[in-house]
Amino acid sequence: MILVLLLILPLLSSLLLFTGKLGKHSKTFALVSSLVVFAISLVAGYAFTFADNKILALNLNLKQLMDVDIILKMDAVSLIMVMLTTLLVPVIIASTAKKERRKPNFYALIMLMQMALIGVFTASEMILFYIFWELALIPIFFITALWGGDNRKKISVKFLIYTVVGSFAMLIAILYLYTLTPAPHSFSFDSFYQLKLPYSVQVPVFLAFFLAFAIKIPLFPFHSWQAETYNASPVQGSMLLAGIMLKMGLYGIIRFILPLCPDVVAGGSLIFLPLILFGVIYGAVIAISQPNLKKLIAFASLSHVGLIALGLLSNNHYGVEGGILQLFSHGVNVVGFFLCYYMIMKRTHTDKISDLGGIASAAPKFAAVFMIIVLANISLPLTNSFVGEFLILLGLFQSNMIIAIIAGLTIILGAVYILKMYQKVMYGAKSVATENFTDLTLSEMLVFVPIIAMIFLVGIFPSFILQLLQGAVK
Amino acid sequence: MSELVTRNYSLVTEYMELISILLLVFPLLGFLAIGLFQKQMNRSFSGILASSVIFINLILAAILFNFVSSSNQTVETQLFDWIKFGDISIPMSLTVDRLSALMMLIVNGVGLLIHIYSIGYMKEDEGVNRFFAYMNLFVFFMLTLVLSSNYLMLFIGWEGVGLSSYLLIGFWFKDHVNNDAAKKAFIMNRIGDLGFLLGIFLLYSTFKTLSISEIAAKASLMPSGDLTLTAITLCLFIGAMGKSAQIPLFTWLPDAMAGPTPVSALIHAATMVTAGIYLIARSSVLFVLSPVTMNIILVIGAATAIVGGIIAIYQNDIKKVLAYSTVSQLGFMFMALGLGSFSGAMFHLTTHAFFKALLFLSAGSVIHALGNEQDIRKMGGLRKKIPFTFALFIIGTIAISGIPPFAGFFSKELILSAAYEHGTGMGILATAISLLTTLYMFRLLFVVFYKPESKEIKANHHIHESPKVMLYPMAILAILSVVAGFVQMPKLFSETQGFDTFLSPVFAKASGLATVSGQALSVQTEWLTLIIPISIIFVLIFLSYKRFVNNKELAVQTGIQHVFANKFYFDEIYDFFLVKPLAFISNVFRGLLDQTIINGFVNAVGNGTLFVGKRLRRLQTGNVGLYLIFMVFSIIAILFFNIIL
């Protein structure tokens, strides 16, 4: 029941916002309703820890009406993803500046997005999953196309088409698998999991799913939409994209590729892991010379999510669990990073790194906050991403030592681009753009609170998430 | 009765556990308090608060030290489970044994003195609150490093001190030179950290645990020269190379002098840079079992000691001289480790912490007196202007040069005798290396304090002795530099080997496993190894007095000296082979590969579709007759093909 509530509430809130009746109060309403959703997800988490089989499920049989069942299930992975979504959406909504005066539709789209994302993470039936998967595209498309920057229309169309191409490959795979299920055919995940596919079938299924997820995540070389879209999108859109939506692809790997194509994952590590690995290094290397702050975040993110994908596909349970933990951490960190970007952008109206400088002396509070987030991004111990990356690399190390060593280079490269960026943006003498930089206001500080809290909470007590995963990964 | 004893006993242990936790809690609280209330806090209060935090810590450390040295047991404290699921369990837990107790005393003791010194040194600085916050943060991480009972928690401290070092080197962040130095330090450390991390992975894969004591127990059952152990120890050594500034990762340390001088004294001389030595001493069992690694450590340590020493002779920045001296001394400690003399390395680490901190603080006092002048060519004749500083500096110089009865003599002696036991050639090499110290230190002393006053000094009328708050800590360090050596006299003079005995429980397992033990030296040789170096030292002092005091200008550098002065062009080589290519690759990836090829391909697909569409739409003429003709002929064609095929 609670799962339905998680879906319906954002939807209702979104519909109400679409009517435009709320006018000035739209932001407050959206914020409150997203906080309510967060509270509900906390309740769900609480219920989950006491559920006997560690699964919250809802099964509506609608065979009489149409040929689909509505099956929602929440296991540990879903729970983590839903928590990530419900945690970040209030932050994203709260981050919009008063001055920018977003229309009610903007918040309505964000709430719709939240509903679709929660749907993706809880659906346990292929058609339902696919519908939510595609539904999540629509709000982000409009957010980018309507509120974005230069070239927003062209770029958002490119993004839409690119991802739909991937989804299409996935749809074919889903339909094919459907025909393989024993009669009467079923789209439910469970019936898919029971298929013991022969290797020859796993390969094409893997390729189709992998294409879809590789575009979504994105993995090298399917990433070219990413930096452009982040750059063109309003910052809230980038946060939704980088923080949550890209995790759909990684979630898909956990949900489909790992259970459906275990032999490919086990045997083919020399075929696709080097490709992803190259992407990990590639993103980090590009970030070093990237002159645009927002694109730098995009390429850093490319490198990080590549590492998560490596962990998930490492065929080692440490890698998988580290990957799941890192999904959560990266979502938090990248949103924090974008928030910092937004604070700078709001005040200086430039995102060229070379135009900035000297912010640290003008805004010590912001400097401290930014430093913490930056350190979390280079996975310093005691921040959230350290544990995840440690487990990922440990898993990789146990399955393939050479890949782990090369992937470990990101530890160095990450420090290179992050510190270079931080130095140029925050240190040195003030520039024209940063002449009148003001420190964070109280309300801006409040937006950062959940981010920083999560950075340290997960960094110091990762066990509460890791314990959830116990048994979930096999 | 016995029950009462046990309970009493366990109560004491519990207190000790509590104290070991408090050791971490206080600096952290100090950091948070000063850091969060930077703006509100009174400028003079932050220094006092930070110092008193460390003072309390020092008392706690002393209690713990007393406990472990008297009872010969280790205090194990479980804090909480950090990473725990399935079969992996990495707790946050602390171990206090004699080794960590010693380090704890050094960190808190030297730390306290430097904190107090900083109150005077940083008085005028606007960011003084931030400074003390970072200093407390450093102590917190350093203690985490020292106290941790497993390798991953040690890694927390390891990276944490790197972070504090980064923050403190770049403390004056308005100047990008400082920021570059800070960045360089962090990145070079990270290279080492990657090695360390890989070592941790190997350790975990091999032993299924990261607990230091369990690993030592399991490893001691493995055969000497085991390949995995060699790999593990090499990885750990790479980590140590980064942190302790060994070739090839040493170039960050001289640059790190960009930070405030107390930072150089605490972090880049006394404590953090010795973490690599601590790590290897901690893992002594592993290292003893991998002779290959030991030899590599020996070679690298010796090479670093020589290179660092030579470069130090040709530097003209007072702090740079001391920095290269640190590099060289660290190399010397690594030599000791490579020779299997773990307690020798630790002993030299201890005495070095005292006299190197003293030297840095004296240098700071000189810099302070001259109004931020660091170039020794612009100094001279300072012995009359700042007599206290001069006296303290001279104590430090004598101590580091290894002149008896100062501390450096005893610790060097321990290492030298280990070297002679290893072989005469090795012994002579080690002696030569230790003589290098005399060269650069007395050059520095003479140029700064004895040489006729330079014109800058003559023009400067504001030269003043430092305030007492700076001089007293220096004085205490000076006393320590004099007396610290007596805990471990050379075998010739004393039967009791204080330091060796103290640490022997820690290294017992390692020394039991050591395969090669050299033959003991005869009494005559030992006397020779004592007397010859000391006499050479005095000859060298005399020579450098002649050379540096009477010459007005420092000689112009020629030929090979250029190479030395430019630190063997290490930075240039890295720049050419690593930094530039990386920037180049980055630009190629970004411009050519990403924008042109990959994005170009994606866009080409889209544009291709558009292009074909543009052409094909010409078929849509709007002429219905034409459409009908197409239709009919298409139908005919379909029928035709259906029948034929």
Add this chain to the structure above:
Amino acid sequence: METTVAQIQVIPLQYYIIFCSALFSIGVIGVLAKRNALVIFMSVELMLNSANLLLAAFSAYRNDPAGQIFVFFIMVVAAAEVAIGLALLVVVYRSTKTIDINALNRLKW
């Protein structure tokens, strides 16, 4: 009914086929060659009816009533089509004063 079938079968099947093909071809050529929309419609009717005739003939020869049912369906569809088509034509004529299809070429690229 039998008599009709018998009467149809008097003429050999080939004759029907040839006749219908000819009729159909005339329709096709009419559609292709003529520019007057009304004539095109008539040609289309011619094609439809040739098909009808052939269906009826086959139905008689094979004793299968389905063919004749189809004929009725086609007649209904044709009627509907003509109704809509003529209505369109009237609208087109009103706005362009012509029913020449070559004049209706504005719906292009």
